[in-house]
Amino acid sequence: MRASVLLEMEKWFDTCNIPFLIVGDINQVDFSCDKLSSSEKPIEGAEEFNQWKIRNELVDIPYKGPRFTWCNNRKREKRVYERLDKAMGSKEWLSLFPDTGIKHYPIQISDHAPIEVDLNLIRSDGKRPFKIDAWALDFEECLEKVRNV
Known part of the structure; x- marks a missing residue:
């Protein structure tokens, strides 16, 4: 069902004429650094999910x-x-809202941790470094944008 949900969201993005933020239990690990387990199996669905984010020009919001x-x-x-x-x-x-960030709290009661949107999370540091994750350079679309900039 994940593919059909992503397709429905993509249709909404195409018709959406307002800025938007998607927040919540996305239920998909993007990268191996976001998973800790004894298994060394590849992360199922990660490649498709990352391609979907690139195709829809979605930006990951940083967290603390x-x-x-x-x-x-x-x-x-x-x-x-x-x-x-x-x-x-x-x-x-x-x-x-360039300083939007997410606060992660410890997992305590549920199997999920509470998260909170903070529109000034980045500014609270006083620093706004630019960074690009190395994985992004594996995609020609990202490389092209970096070259153009």
Whole structure:
């Protein structure tokens, strides 16, 4: 069902004429650094999800706090931690609210950690460094944009 949900969202993006922010349990790990487990299997669906984000020009919103927002609560080697709760915004959203960030809180009651949108999270540091994740350079679209800039 994940593919059909992403397709429906893509249709909405095409008709949306307002800046938007998507926040919540996205239920997809993007990168191996966002998963901690004893398994070394590749992350299912990550490539398709990252291509979907690029195709729709979605930008990952930075976060502060613990990396992982979900735990399966199993014992020892069967325990898994993942960053499933996150935010992505349109370019238009980030041009209006460039300091938007997400606060991750510790996992305590649920198997998910609470997260909070903060429109001034980045500015609170006093620093706004530009960075690009190395994975992005694996995609020709990203390389082309970097070359153009």
